[in-house]
Amino acid sequence: MANILDVAVHAGVSRTTVSRVINDNDRVDDETRNKVLKSMKELGYRPSRLAQSLRKQKTGMIAVLVSRVSNPVNSILLQGIEDEAAKHGYNVILCNTENDAHKELKYLKMSQDQQVDGIIMTGIRNDYELVQSFEQYGPIVMISQYTEHDIFPAVTVDNFAAAYTATKHLVKLGHRKIGMVSGKRQSMILRDREAGFRKALSDSNIPLIEEWVKETTGFTIMNGKRYVDELFLAEERPTAVFAANDELAVGVIQGVKERGLTVPRDMAVVGFDGQFICTVIEPHLTTMAQPIEQLGSLGMSLLVQKLRGEMIHTQRIVLKTELIIRNSCGAKGM
Amino acid sequence: MANILDVAVHAGVSRTTVSRVINDNDRVDDETRNKVLKSMKELGYRPSRLAQSLRKQKTGMIAVLVSRVSNPVNSILLQGIEDEAAKHGYNVILCNTENDAHKELKYLKMSQDQQVDGIIMTGIRNDYELVQSFEQYGPIVMISQYTEHDIFPAVTVDNFAAAYTATKHLVKLGHRKIGMVSGKRQSMILRDREAGFRKALSDSNIPLIEEWVKETTGFTIMNGKRYVDELFLAEERPTAVFAANDELAVGVIQGVKERGLTVPRDMAVVGFDGQFICTVIEPHLTTMAQPIEQLGSLGMSLLVQKLRGEMIHTQRIVLKTELIIRNSCGAKGM
DNA sequence: ATGAAAGCGCTAACAC
DNA sequence: GTGTTAGCGCTTTCAT
Numbered sequence: 277m278a279n280i281l282d283v284a285v286h287a288g289v290s291r292t293t294v295s296r297v298i299n300d301n302d303r304v305d306d307e308t309r310n311k312v313l314k315s316m317k318e319l320g321y322r323p324s325r326l327a328q329s330l331r332k333q334k335t336g337m338i339a340v341l342v343s344r345v346s347n348p349v350n351s352i353l354l355q356g357i358e359d360e361a362a363k364h365g366y367n368v369i370l371c372n373t374e375n376d377a378h379k380e381l382k383y384l385k386m387s388q389d390q391q392v393d394g395i396i397m398t399g400i401r402n403d404y405e406l407v408q409s410f411e412q413y414g415p416i417v418m419i420s421q422y423t424e425h426d427i428f429p430a431v432t433v434d435n436f437a438a439a440y441t442a443t444k445h446l447v448k449l450g451h452r453k454i455g456m457v458s459g460k461r462q463s464m465i466l467r468d469r470e471a472g473f474r475k476a477l478s479d480s481n482i483p484l485i486e487e488w489v490k491e492t493t494g495f496t497i498m499n500g501k502r503y504v505d506e507l508f509l510a511e512e513r514p515t516a517v518f519a520a521n522d523e524l525a526v527g528v529i530q531g532v533k534e535r536g537l538t539v540p541r542d543m544a545v546v547g548f549d550g551q552f553i554c555t556v557i558e559p560h561l562t563t564m565a566q567p568i569e570q571l572g573s574l575g576m577s578l579l580v581q582k583l584r585g586e587m588i589h590t591q592r593i594v595l596k597t598e599l600i601i602r603n604s605c606g607a608k609g610m
Numbered sequence: 611m612a613n614i615l616d617v618a619v620h621a622g623v624s625r626t627t628v629s630r631v632i633n634d635n636d637r638v639d640d641e642t643r644n645k646v647l648k649s650m651k652e653l654g655y656r657p658s659r660l661a662q663s664l665r666k667q668k669t670g671m672i673a674v675l676v677s678r679v680s681n682p683v684n685s686i687l688l689q690g691i692e693d694e695a696a697k698h699g700y701n702v703i704l705c706n707t708e709n710d711a712h713k714e715l716k717y718l719k720m721s722q723d724q725q726v727d728g729i730i731m732t733g734i735r736n737d738y739e740l741v742q743s744f745e746q747y748g749p750i751v752m753i754s755q756y757t758e759h760d761i762f763p764a765v766t767v768d769n770f771a772a773a774y775t776a777t778k779h780l781v782k783l784g785h786r787k788i789g790m791v792s793g794k795r796q797s798m799i800l801r802d803r804e805a806g807f808r809k810a811l812s813d814s815n816i817p818l819i820e821e822w823v824k825e826t827t828g829f830t831i832m833n834g835k836r837y838v839d840e841l842f843l844a845e846e847r848p849t850a851v852f853a854a855n856d857e858l859a860v861g862v863i864q865g866v867k868e869r870g871l872t873v874p875r876d877m878a879v880v881g882f883d884g885q886f887i888c889t890v891i892e893p894h895l896t897t898m899a900q901p902i903e904q905l906g907s908l909g910m911s912l913l914v915q916k917l918r919g920e921m922i923h924t925q926r927i928v929l930k931t932e933l934i935i936r937n938s939c940g941a942k943g944m
Numbered sequence: 945a946t947g948a949a950a951g952c953g954c955t956a957a958c959a960c
Numbered sequence: 961g962t963g964t965t966a967g968c969g970c971t972t973t974c975a976t
Contacts, residue, residue: 322719322722322723324664324723324725325724325725326660326663326664326725327664329660330658330661330664335660337703340704344689345679345685345688345689345692346685346688346689346903347685348685350685351679351680351684351685352680354679354680354685355679355680358704358705358706359706362706367703367704367705367724368703368704369701369702369704370674370692370701370704371692372692372696385656388656389657389659390659390660390701391658391659391660497886497889497890526890530890553887553890556860556864556887556891557890557891558892569680
């Protein structure tokens with residue numbers, strides 16, 4: 277591969293001039309420029325981004341940490357992120373943390389070693405004290421999740437309000453025995469969703485039965501089913517369930533159906549996220565939809581702003597959620 | 611940030627020695643090594659991968675080109691790829707080509723500029739002549755897809771045989787009016803699937819009705835529904851459909867159900883891929899499952915081999931598919 | 945408008 | 961076993 281010196285010699289100018297042509301922010305005589313351009317073309321020259329990066333101390337790389345890409349929500353988030361990154365000339369390094377604190381740290385250090393220009397995190401598994409120093413690894417923006425005291429700028433939805441509304445929907449339909457199935461409680465947004473759920477019940481003077489409120493190991497259909505299994509161990513069951521995510525909701529529906537019962541008649545279910553799975557399950561899932569791809573693209577553009585050194589006035593950008601009413605609660609159009 | 615010279619000075623040795631400690635493949639006196647290690651720790655030194663890359667002409671980066679990450683199959687592929695990459699110390703750059711020839715080329719050039727160590731492609735949109743010179747951008751391995759004349763080593767399944775088996779399954783159930791809905795025909799594996807489908811019919815002396823064999827713009831539920839719409843325009847319809855992918859199959863099922871008809875009674879459906887969506891749709895989808903995550907990890911390890919300069923004896927690694935019989939064909943256990 | 949020279953941070957010959 | 965030196969390919973003062 278031809279390098280900048282080859283081009284310079286070929287065009288009969290100095291490397292500096294060639295560099296000026298490449299970066300074209302400096303004044304170069306039109307004639308010289310054309311000469312250089314011609315040489316570059318003839319030699320098939322392409323500047324080494326490695327060398328540029330080393331010199332400029334900018335790589336044009338963004339590390340994106342997700343639990344697993346294969347998680348549907350994460351993959352959509354990533355879609356939004358990569359699209360937006362490409363628009364600004366950034367490349368995305370994919371990092372699967374597997375929700376593991378060590379891997380999270382490993383990728384953070386890699387980001388520093390690699391001198392990525394920025395880091396996007398979609399969750400955090402390390403402890404608060406450690407997290408406070410995370411920006412030593414690079415400028416960070418959070419998407420979907422956020423931290424206590426808003427250590428990093430974040431793009432999220434109002435999970436409390438969304439959960440509140442979703443739960444209220446069940447209340448309005450007349451339910452007074454309502455349960456909730458969630459993922460790992462340690463994440464801020466799941467705490468918010470649970471808090472919203474609890475507030476909606478107390479505001480409605482509905483007693484909260486702790487046995488009906490369960491944490492699970494994660495957002496899977498299987499965990500939704502298991503929740504139903506546990507529910508059926510007891511004498512009394514809720515007539516409605518708020519699931520903290522669509523997959524859990526699907527699991528609940530399947531669990532109920534497997535017992536020969538009917539959704540929503542025997543059990544109403546409302547989900548969270550609004551992915552495509554909602555209209556595959558029967559009955560179609562009523563859900564609190566969040567604009568996932570937009571969370572990704574907006575988060576990325578927030579990071580771009582930050583990298584440009586523009587003041588970030590917003591510590592948190594909150595996007596709108598929307599309750600999409602389908603058939604899993606028995607309330608078409610209400 | 612401390613650099614290698616800082617460490618050298620601090621430890622009272624030369625940069626070379628520090629470098630030797632970092633890469634520890636060279637003999638260094640134990641005492642010296644400890645001195646250096648101590649200095650590194652005290653200064654919080656981490657070697658710049660940028661500088662290392664420039665010097666070694668190796669970046670430890672792999673570019674992965676997919677149409678869109680948000681496509682479920684792609685995201686699982688990527689999961690397998692990134693996992694395996696991490697095991698070998700490689701990082702993955704995510705590239706969404708949107709099935710666009712220009713973007714494909716853009717990312718390929720970026721790969722070259724960035725001096726990635728290798729490239730994984732999961733599809734190709736450019737013309738054969740151009741593709742032949744693609745390795746100028748870096749060492750390439752293909753996953754899932756492959757090219758004519760096997761230009762690049764590839765990890766795939768036998769799509770012809772798989773489609774043949776899937777179709778034969780419908781035949782064995784007594785169907786003689788069978789249609790097929792596919793994605794873009796330009797891809798090799800879709801051609802194979804269609805060829806397998808056609809062969810299965812002709813081997814069974816079943817007439818092929820061209821009106822029932824349709825190409826669509828891509829693997830979406832909507833396109834599956836549209837296929838059913840077209841089917842219902844005609845007097846006569848197939849009693850069974852082979853869908854080239856699970857999403858299309860789900861669309862077909864939904865389309866049939868929306869007309870008040872029943873799957874599998876009025877229309878049997880078999881899919882392809884074997885993702886989780888199969889057990890969400892009602893009835894559960896009989897499908898030709900391929901080991902998607904394994905395709906990814908195996909493809910990545912093939913690339914690693916290639917980068918190590920090991921002879922690649924296999925031009926194509928073919929993984930097993932498996933027909934998973936559920937309820938969309940009315941043949942539990944047959 | 946152009947060039948000379950220094951240097952980003954590291955590794956690899958080669959010498960001792 | 962350790963150090964000297966050159967150089968990976970580029971950008972950026974500072975001159976002219």
